[in-house]
Amino acid sequence: MAEFHDVFARAVKSGDASTLAAFTEGEPATKFKVYRNNVVKGAADTLGDAYPAIKRLVGEQFFQGMARAFWAAHPPSGRTLTLYGDGFADFIEMFEPARPLVYLADVARIERAWLEAHHSPDATPLKLADVKGLTPDELSTMAPGLHPSVRTLASDCPAFSIWRTNREDETVRKISLDAGGEIALVHRPHMEVRYRRLSPAEALFISRIGAGQNFAAASNAVADSFPGVEPAPLFIALLKQGIFMGKET
Amino acid sequence: MASVQPELVPAPEMGAGIGLKPQHYRSVLDSREEGLWAEVHPENYMTAGGPRLAWLEAIRQEHPLSLHGVALSLGGADRPDRAHLTRLRALADRYQPALMSEHLAWCAHDGTYFGDLFPTPYTQAQLDRFCAHVDETQDALGRKILIENPSIYLPLKSEMSEQAFLAEAVRRTGCGLLLDVNNVFVTSWNLGQDPYSYIDDVPGEAVGEIHLAGHEQDENLGDQLLIDTHGAPVIDDVWKLYDYTIRKIGTKPTLIERDSNLPPFDQLMLERGRAQDVLEAADG
Numbered sequence: 165m166a167e168f169h170d171v172f173a174r175a176v177k178s179g180d181a182s183t184l185a186a187f188t189e190g191e192p193a194t195k196f197k198v199y200r201n202n203v204v205k206g207a208a209d210t211l212g213d214a215y216p217a218i219k220r221l222v223g224e225q226f227f228q229g230m231a232r233a234f235w236a237a238h239p240p241s242g243r244t245l246t247l248y249g250d251g252f253a254d255f256i257e258m259f260e261p262a263r264p265l266v267y268l269a270d271v272a273r274i275e276r277a278w279l280e281a282h283h284s285p286d287a288t289p290l291k292l293a294d295v296k297g298l299t300p301d302e303l304s305t306m307a308p309g310l311h312p313s314v315r316t317l318a319s320d321c322p323a324f325s326i327w328r329t330n331r332e333d334e335t336v337r338k339i340s341l342d343a344g345g346e347i348a349l350v351h352r353p354h355m356e357v358r359y360r361r362l363s364p365a366e367a368l369f370i371s372r373i374g375a376g377q378n379f380a381a382a383s384n385a386v387a388d389s390f391p392g393v394e395p396a397p398l399f400i401a402l403l404k405q406g407i408f409m410g411k412e413t
Numbered sequence: 414m415a416s417v418q419p420e421l422v423p424a425p426e427m428g429a430g431i432g433l434k435p436q437h438y439r440s441v442l443d444s445r446e447e448g449l450w451a452e453v454h455p456e457n458y459m460t461a462g463g464p465r466l467a468w469l470e471a472i473r474q475e476h477p478l479s480l481h482g483v484a485l486s487l488g489g490a491d492r493p494d495r496a497h498l499t500r501l502r503a504l505a506d507r508y509q510p511a512l513m514s515e516h517l518a519w520c521a522h523d524g525t526y527f528g529d530l531f532p533t534p535y536t537q538a539q540l541d542r543f544c545a546h547v548d549e550t551q552d553a554l555g556r557k558i559l560i561e562n563p564s565i566y567l568p569l570k571s572e573m574s575e576q577a578f579l580a581e582a583v584r585r586t587g588c589g590l591l592l593d594v595n596n597v598f599v600t601s602w603n604l605g606q607d608p609y610s611y612i613d614d615v616p617g618e619a620v621g622e623i624h625l626a627g628h629e630q631d632e633n634l635g636d637q638l639l640i641d642t643h644g645a646p647v648i649d650d651v652w653k654l655y656d657y658t659i660r661k662i663g664t665k666p667t668l669i670e671r672d673s674n675l676p677p678f679d680q681l682m683l684e685r686g687r688a689q690d691v692l693e694a695a696d697g
Contacts (some may be wrong), residue, residue, distance in 0.1 A: 167492035168534055169568075173522040174529075187534065190570040195603075197631040198566040198631065198640060211529075242455040243484035243497040286462035312461075355464045394697040 176200050201208040201291065207235040210245045211252060215275045217330035218256070221268065230259055247283060261312075267341065270323035273332075277315035277350040281357050284313040289353045289406030306381035306407040309373065316367055324348040324361050353406025365387070365390040366398055370407060424543040426450075427511060427666035429688035431681055432643075434671075438468040441474055442475060445531040448689055450511070452479040452668050455504045469508060478513065479668070480504060481591075484526065487546040487560070488533035489519035498553040505554055512666065514591040515550065517543070517579060530563050535571035543578075547586040555636035559621045561591035562627075564601040564641035575600070583619045592617065592657045592665070594622035595647065599639045608654055611615050617662025621640035625655060625688060626670040644673035646684055649682040656691060663690045 168187050175181050181196035186198075204305040208231035212219050234255050240248045253272035262268050289311045295303055317323070322339050324346040329337040347362040349370070362370070365386050372382035383395035402408070428448020439480055442518055458465055472478070482501065485493050502660055505513060518530035560582060562575060573581075578588055579590060592615060598632060601608035628646030631638035647655075647669070659665070667688045671681060 169519065169522050171525075172531060173525065176527060177525075183565075186596070187569055189570060192567055194634060195567040195638060197633070198638070199529055199531060203527045206528045240528060241524055243494055243521065243526055244459045245526075245528055246457055246460055282462035283465075285464045286466075355467060 166299055171289070172409055177236075194248065199404075204232055204235060206397065207240065207245070207248065208232055211235075211249050214249050214279050215272055217275055217327050218268065218272050220267070220330045220336075221271065222262070223327070226261070230256065230262065233259065247279065249279070250278065257394065267319070267321040267323050267326050270319035270321065271327045273317050274323060274327045274348050274350065277317055277348070278357055278359070281313040281315055281352045282349050284352060287312050288410035289405060290408040291406075292403055292409045294402070294411060295403070305378050307373070307378040309376065309377055310408075311351060311353060311407060311409050314370070314374070315350045316347060316362060316370055317350070318345065318347045318367065320345045322346050324359075340389075349407075351405075351407065358405070363393075363398075365393040365395075366402060369395070369398060369402065373408060414467060428692050429665040429685045430477075430479065430668045431685050432668060432670045432672065433469075434675055435465065435468070435673055437678045437681070442468070442472050444476075444682075446682065446685075446689075448692070449685070450477040450579055450666065450668075452481050452512075452670075454483050455480040455501055456482065456484045458504060459500045464610070468559075468628050472682060473508050477511040479507055479514065479666075480508070480510040481561075482513070482515045483528075483530070483649065484520055485514055485515045485546075485550060486521040487550065487649075488531070488539070488543055489522060490516055490523065490542070491534065493546050493550050494521070499552065500663060502554055504555070507643065512559060513554065513556065514561055514622065516561045516563055516589075516624065517575070517582075518563045532563065532565055532567060532569055533575050534569040535575055537572055540573075541577055544582055544585045547588050547591060548581060549558065551588065552584075557588055559589040559591040561593050561624065562596050562600070564593075564596040564639075566603060566638060566640070568604055574614070579617050580614070582621075583616060589621040590619045591624060592620045592621045592658065592662075593626070594639060594658055595626040595628055595651050598651050598654055599628050599641050608644075609657060612654065612658050612661060615662065620665050623655070623658065623665045623667040624670055625651060642673065643670050652687070655688070659691055659695050666694050668693060 171183050175184050176199060183191045184192040184196060208228050212227060213230040234252055253269045253276055256262055256320055257269035258273050289306050313388055321341055322343040325339045347367045349362045350359045368389060369382045369386050372385050383399060386393055386395045425455055427450045430450035430452055432451045433451040444472045484497060516530050517533060518531055519533060520527050562579060582588060597611050598608050599610055625647045626643045628639045629642045629645055629648050630636050631640050669688060
């Protein structure tokens, strides 16, 4: 009986039902297609829901082809499709027909960040009120780490702007690839996913906090690398947006 | 936290329910329709956190809940995935569902999850294995589960009927049945059998829930092959079969399943109201 499951599973992967005839009443090929189509279409639809901007950028037909190729190379292993598609961006980067779209993989990375932030653990971010009573010394040596939903993505192209207009706008804005690189922030401080573009100084501050450094060290790093930037207001703005991990309750 | 009740008998307030979709979270939460309940695929709630869990928590305070699993692969060659069972148990402990169910089907093999419900040969050997999987699941969950009859597209060489297979699984494991009346219709149609005689064979006292859904014709084979798409309204022939079922086995919590081409909430509730009317008429 294990043999039946082996043969059926192989047929679903290959699309070739001829080996199934020993187990079926009647000729299997045409009716077997229903199962194979359900599986492949189900995976492609799941990816389409998770990567709406990619689908919009390349069109339904191209997306279906790319998603089916991804499924063939990386079928789901976990028992839920909620976070299926890890590695889709890397796959897109190497997917020959998509090569001319140099921004596509980074746009996909932002979509993935959105999905991960959406389903990330619930946690209360550090609030302004939490640090109000602290002495300057206590605040400086505080190393709260990042809120678990925080994702940042640096791209050599305007991937964030491309993603955003394809996600939000009925008519997409024209974006020139000459606009240069961007850094995206995606996070979910409470129930709704938020996103915006980060300045390089903000991104540096966030990465230092994420690496376990304290506020003073992160501020010094910003002051050293970006002489024109005041670290204090930058820190307050990030704090208000719920980027840092709150105190355990 | 109290242990989960092993009862198969549903909460008395469960009339007709609907499959819960994120688009309808707010409407379901606010609805005070008599008998309304909600069903979800627990796999969609196996996340670390996020709004889905918060919505389910809120809706659970207002309406009975059913967890209808799709990924245990009870009809498979392999034992149920232990990590998946653990996650399922955690959801059951957190949300205290009135009903929990799975399928007479399989969907995973050798490390790959296919995300579709594949057919099981109805043989003695497979029956033994299926019952062992159901036993293991019920032990892990600390409660009985309902098993749903699948839609069959490709008939497999078998030693007994699907009804006999299910009845024997009920006898051996003490599980209940989730009778999907649309699946009975689709399977019977595809296999050239009589759906009414299928219903006659079902041990009615074991049925803890009924599903109703729409189906569509296969795009290549037309009316030679019906596909259980959950993407259309329930057809009149299935409503007739449902009436017959309720007359035959008594009232059971009934769910309108709709997974694609999702209509607006009010429209879905009209369809759900038709099932509620059948249940109330039968009770009255």
